[in-house]
């Protein structure tokens with residue numbers, strides 16, 4: 001079977017290289033527009049030169065061509081006097097909506113389709129130009145291709161395939177299963193592996209060891225099996241913890257000392273952290289009242305199916321009681337301690353939101369996460385680095401994005417005010433460059449109002465509970 005696919009692949013590939021003329025393939029997919037932004041303050045986020053005041057930056061096609069050089073004649077000029085330019089933002093922990101779910105006989109497609117543009121607009125409208133999809137499936141590869149082809153304006157998407165001990169797309173119950181799933185995920189085109197909570201210890205270790213052999217980085221949860229022996233999970237090549245919550249799941253004492261112990265473990269192993277403070281903060285709010293979801297300013301942009309799910313089937317609100325609420329509050333507080341301890345220990349932290357879980361809206365939530373990170377003790381600059389340069393470094397795309405430098409891809413956000421003075425200024429978006437494409441404030445507002453309109457018209461057609469019962473009867 002495997003050989004058959006290999007032959008098929010070879011056949012397809014050689015038909016490309018031998019029969020098709022090279023000319024059209026080499027043509028750039030986009031028209032090479034030239035833009036110049038003048039009088040702008042650039043916060044480059046590069047390690048050595050941070051701010052270039054009152055500068056001119058020229059963008060050609062998808063790339064940054066020059067900084068403080070003459071403006072080419074054919075350039076479209078944007079006067080940005082008093083404004084601030086930062087690198088495009090990176091959300092390192094998202095779950096994107098994609099077509100599904102599937103039913104069991106051939107030729108029958110998914111029950112629900114999502115408009116990729118409407119969905120991806122939420123990111124670009126918020127200046128989010130790269131996202132890390134942490135439970136990737138084939139449909140996400142399709143979405144990414146739509147963006148790369150230029151059919152959809154959206155962020156760059158890094159894809160991690162999730163492997164768990166049970167009930168996952170990829171399930172591994174033994175070390176040899178684990179190794180096989182890593183090779184399979186790599187073969188299918190996923191660039192990263194995400195390990196999950198139900199893996200047993202030996203399978204988890206085998207997955208990470210195989211990932212190292214296959215040169216594929218690993219992000220994830222700390223499996224529940226390690227509770228009491230957390231340090232055992234910190235094996236070489238375990239690169240990134242997906243939530244601060246992973247540590248609160250490993251302990252029953254929520255002290256500064258415990259946070260420091262975890263920070264030292266991570267530091268010693270070279271493992272970075274996505275604190276993902278939003279997660280528990282929003283869970284605690286939802287446990288109190290669903291008004292916290294309904295009243296979100298961005299709720300109207302959430303696809304109606306998810307609006308319905310977040311309100312009518314909210315697992316955090318259901319059966320909520322004071323004891324549970326106070327437990328969530330304890331975790332919120334402990335996660336702040338985790339951020340402080342990791343900062344003290346010098347472990348790099350990356351901004352990630354878990355967008356897609358209830359109450360956490362794609363794109364919009366990254367600004368909330370930045371605010372929470374600064375409330376927890378990061379400086380505004382550190383918070384910005386966590387959502388730009390550092391994310392790019394972990395994903396190993398820092399030669400192309402993450403900072404504003406000549407030759408890098410033009411992913412940038414123009415802001416009305418300086419985010420180094422107040423991190424909430426990342427919300428004051430005047431325009432966004434995504435892969436060299438310029439979206440000004442009007443365009444962004446139009447994109448958002450289109451989504452709002454669509455959601456209102458189609459509200460009635462999407463009911464989470466009905467969908468579940470219909471699926472059962474199909």
Ligand SMILES: [Zn+2]
Nearest residue numbers: 093095134354
């Ligand atoms: Zn997640």
